[in-house]
Amino acid sequence: MGCVKNAADINQCQNAAMDNILPRVRIVLSHTSHPGNIGAAARAMMVMGLADLCLINPKKYPDREATDRASGALGVLDNAKVVTNISDALADCSYAVACTARARDLTHTVFDARSAAAKLITEAASGPVALVFGNERIGLTNEEVLACDAVAHIPVNPKYSSLNVAAAVQVFCYELRMAAGQVQIPASNSDAFEKATHAQVEGLLQHIGETAVAIGYLDPANPRNFMPRMQRLFSRARLEREEIDLLRGMLRAAQRRG
């Protein structure tokens, strides 16, 4: 059914776009220390129309303080998925953005919150995407940042940059809602090429490493920077599923000869 162009219909289309796209954006909170921040993040998400919360090793959860600060956003809080590592948090996602306080990472694309939101909404049209927030004191680990496709930061006062993690979630979810309000969902997904998930890319990387060792190219005792460079290349390349199949077919053939 198409969208007609009078004001009321346009609003309805926009609401439909938001209702469909925003739930595809997962908020991942890694190693959160204060349960109050988990509750406040759930509330920040729900008030902007997001629903998918994932917690990596929360220090205290479930917890009374999380429930109190969620203030009724229990649908989001109670459905939060708890996992133990970043790979599980991103397994079914085709695109992920790491939120960092500063651009400490020199190899990723760096977005501000507004452009990150626009990019995530675009990517969400073809499947789940994620926005990852680190621990209150130390932020994200290098491993967690590397598992993401880009980094994003919220511009802050350089003289006092102590942005609360739930407040950061609020700003990003607000920007996501603003960005979702500007798009209309295409009637059908004309993109014939299915994007690979993070789990599929990880499978490929592991296969490359194993093959490189098996064929005598990579010395496990002295791996140099081979694997980080491969990870960087293939996360930048935004692989499609069929490309993964082709590359892994070739790796299997190399291994048989190895």
Next chain:
Amino acid sequence: MGCVKNAADINQCQNAAMDNILPRVRIVLSHTSHPGNIGAAARAMMVMGLADLCLINPKKYPDREATDRASGALGVLDNAKVVTNISDALADCSYAVACTARARDLTHTVFDARSAAAKLITEAASGPVALVFGNERIGLTNEEVLACDAVAHIPVNPKYSSLNVAAAVQVFCYELRMAAGQVQIPASNSDAFEKATHAQVEGLLQHIGETAVAIGYLDPANPRNFMPRMQRLFSRARLEREEIDLLRGMLRAAQRRG
């Protein structure tokens, strides 16, 4: 003194603009019930470069919970001015915006948060301006709304619109900072890696093709779409020279075993 137009000077001018203008925007919290929200609002302000906090009849202030949630933003919290009515809060302001959950008032100009921020920053060039937030449960009184020049609201999920007052302050202060200056995005250093030339990428693709045949993965009589897909992948990936060297090293190792 004028601003010169090289990148560093532009950044300095933007920072100066923010340092001068943002402190002229007063945040007024009216009849706040929870001291934690006052502390969180002070932190939200300071992290975005605002400093002028005014409290109309706070239920509990000063309070330990306000101090805890301010998390170091005590410069803002301790300098907060406490008054008893909206007239005193806005006395020296030339422009004020009331934050309301919905546009219940039909006589004021109605802004969303983004346009309200732009308007406030423009008005702040000529003197103090204010943004007024109401009580957690009942919002602003009609008298308080009438004392302002416009109303503004943050777009929210119509099915769950319970936006925390400190979270609302965070979103508005973020929009004020965004409006006050084009904030510099730290440049990603990815240009430090030398990009591969087209000829180098072609060399890689030819090498992949030869290796795939040599190891028995690709049948030259029936190549299907293998090479076009590889070409598509590696042209999209914007390869770097070192990545080409690594991949070709691995291909050579596979060929030796082939």
